[in-house]
Amino acid sequence: MQGKNGKKNSQKRDDPYNLVILEKRSSELIACLTGIWRRSVKETHLFLNDQEIRKIEAYVPEALLEVPVLIIAVNAENEPAAFMGADGGRLEMLFIEPEERGKGLGGRLLAYGIEKLGIRELCVNEQNPQAKGFYEHMGFTCYKRTDTDEQGNPYPLLYMHLSERKDVPV
Structure with missing residues (x-):
């Protein structure tokens, strides 16, 4: 299904999240996804200190712009809740807002990547x-x-x- 701004949408009827394959990546969206990355990493990468997180974060916007396939999951308010990046058959990134974890969103994104992108x-x-x-x-x-x-x-x-x-x- 094709959405606004050349975005392709995929949503199950009973799922509050819509998967959007991004063809255009605005600076505002990149900043939003970088925020999701930062919050997710602080919750899950406990082996990294704040200085190390900031150092790695400097490379995140470029990675988001360069990854060939970038898919975001947006909630009912059309706000990004998670994202996944893929290159060929390889998963490059998968990050979820901390408050969205445990709701099956990561599984849905990865299952989509396996089925549709050949991850x-x-x-x-x-x-x-x-x-x-x-x-x-x-x-x-x-x-x-x-x-x-x-x-x-x-x-x-x-x-x-x-x-x-x-x-x-x-």
């Missing part, structure tokens, strides 16, 4: 056990571990791929 790979910080558990629940298994992140920082990464399971829980 089969991702990496997650080893020090974020909630995310690791979520991805395992969604059918991903770890095939590689590194001692550092992709920038060489001392944050181990787990590389995961979708197992051969046919069902994807939502």
Whole structure:
């Protein structure tokens, strides 16, 4: 379904969230999504201090502009509640407003990515056990571990791929 401003919409009837595939990315939207990223990271990446979060945050707007596929979930008030970025078959980012966690939104976004975008790979910080558990629940298994992140920082990464399971829980 095509929405305003060239956005493609996907919504289930009983779901208060609308998934929007963004073709245009305004500076206001990038600032809003960066805020979601920051609040989400403060809740889930407890191994990062405020200085480290600010350092990483400086790169978030560029990543949001450059990721080939960016999908946001908007609530009934048309406000972004979560977002997911993908490149080919790889999940690049998935962040959810802290107050929206636990409502199935992450599962819905990832299931959409698996089904419609062919997502089969991702990496997650080893020090974020909630995310690791979520991805395992969604059918991903770890095939590689590194001692550092992709920038060489001392944050181990787990590389995961979708197992051969046919069902994807939502």
